[in-house]
Amino acid sequence: MRRIILSTESGADLPGDLAEKYNVQVVPMHIIMDGNDYLDGHLPVQDIYDYYERTKKIPSTTSTNAHEYQEFFNRIREEYPDCIIVHVGYTSKASSSFQNAVIAAEEFEDIYLIDALNVTGGLAAIVMYAANVLEKEPDIEAEQLVERIETIVPKSRLAFIPGSLEFLKAGGRVSNMASLIGTLLKIKPCIELKDGKLMSTKKYRGKMSGATEKLLRDYLKEFNIDREQLYFIYSVGLDEKIKERMDEVAKENGFQNIRWIQAGGMISTHSGPGGFGVAGLEK
Template structure:
């Protein structure tokens, strides 16, 4: 039986312990700051916030290009001869990275590409679903595994509240008028993935501790999430009391396993410090 290798992008924000445990292969995306190109996943997120404090600018981000993908897939095949690669990629609706993977695969064989139509914890939830399934059924046929992964792509639900409207404004995500009004009223937009696109679906008012609870309750009311696994996403600066409270609520709601994921550079450059999010798979 040929070995199946799962791969994804750094934009999944997968904790290193999960990457190592499941032998996941991760290709880095890019963060450009002060004219220097940094590999996402290798740049401490705190440096992004320090850069903003100094310059009042946010770094730019860029996709993995086709040449990098070709090298990435080739290296996997060199390390695991005769393997089959299943790549679960960052949404094609918000990055050119997935298309780069498609181009790279024109010259390579035995690679399946799946557009996760999701980012950060929503992408991580799909990758971990695939990893757990492969662990339970190590002899599963690759095509069958791909079918199962594709079937749960539309069931992965991500909701995220940025910690700073200032970062959204600096990145051109909101107008100055909307920023000023939102800042004065302490309004926080809810960002969700709709058909692979990042969309602001709701607005909440108040401090993050109250907003986080309301977001979680609305999330559970809207989606029937599988209680086996839940992912919370945070950006640096989120109050630990909020994190503890969210875990308490998750346990009260019957979730068996809760995993925290730190937002990496791709998300942090737009969400700012102190953001909170939730991801899970619908039943």
Template sequence: MRRIILTTESGADLPAELADKHNVHVVPMHVIMDGQDYLDGSLPVTDIYDYYDRTKKIPSTTSTNSHEYFEFFTKIKKDFPDCIIIHIGYTSKASSSFQNAIIATEDLHDIFLIDALNVTGGLMAIVMYAVTLLENEPSIDPAHLVEKIESKVPKSRLAFVPGSLEFLRAGGRVSNLAYLGGALLKIKPRIELMDGNLVSTKKYRGKMDVVSEKLMRDYLDQYDIDRGQLYLLYSIGLDKEIKQRMDEMAKEAGFKNVKWIQAGAMISTHAGPGGIGIAGLEV
């Protein structure tokens, strides 16, 4: 029986302990600050916030390039001869990373590429679904496994509220006028992945403790999420009491397992500190 290995990008925000436990290989994306290129995960997220405080600019984030993908996949093939790789990638609608993976694998064999059309917790939910399938049925046919994973791509639902409009403004995602109006009225946008694109689908008004509860209620009203697992995301700076309340709401809604995930550099660079998100798979 040939070994199947799952891979993904650092933009999935898959915690290292989960990646190690389930043997998921993660290729880093990039963060650029002060002209220096850092591999995602090689520096604390707080360095991004410090950089913004110092410069009033956000770092640049870039995709994994095709050469890095080639090196990544060939090393796995060297370490695990005759293995089959299933790569679950960051949405192609928001990054060139997936296209670079396609280029890198043109002359490689036994590598399946899946565009998850999602990021951070939404991508991680699909990866962990694949982990569960593979661990429950190690001898599963690779093509069948890919088919089952792909069937879950449109069912992965991610919604998050940035902690700060300042970072969205610094990144050019909101205008100065919109920023001033939003700050004055305490308006916070709800961001979702729609067909792989990051889209503002709703606006909330109020402090984050109020907004987070509205986000949870709206999310659960809108989507029939599998009660087996819910992922809650936060960027550094989110109040502990908000996290406790979100835990309570998730348990009240019948979720058996709730996992908190810290947003990594790809999301934190644009969402800023104190953001919150929810991800899960529809039944």
């Protein structure tokens, strides 16, 4: 039986210990600051925030290019000869990274590409689903695994509250007026993945502590999330008391396995410090 190797992008924010445990190969995306190109996952997120404080500019982000994917797939094949690669990619609706993987894969055989239509914890949830299937069924055929992953893709639900409207404004993602009104009224937008696109849905008014709890309760009311696993996403700067309260609410709702994921460079560049999100798979 040929070995199946899972891969994904750094935009999944898959914790290093999980990537190591399940041998998930991760290809970095890019953060650009002052004309310098940094590999996502190799740049401390705090450096991004420090850069913004100094310059009032946010870094730009770029996808993994086709050549990098070729090198990435080649490296996997060199390390695991005759393996089958199943790549679960960052949503194609928000990045060209997946399309670049498609271009690179034309040079190889036995590579399956799945557009997760998700990012950060929502993407990580799909990757971890695949990893758990492989762990329980190591002899599963690649086609069967791919079919099961594709079935779970539309069931991955992600919602998050950015930590900074000012950060969004600096990146041109909200108008100056919308940012000003949001600041004055203490409005915090909820961002969700809809058909692979990042969309502003609900709005919460008040302190972050209250907004995060409302978000989580709304999320659990709207989606019938599998109680086996829940993922919380945070960006550097989120209050520890908020984390503790989110754990309490999750346990009150029947979740025993709760995993916190730190947002990496890709998401932090767009959401700012102190953000919070939740991801899981619907039953």
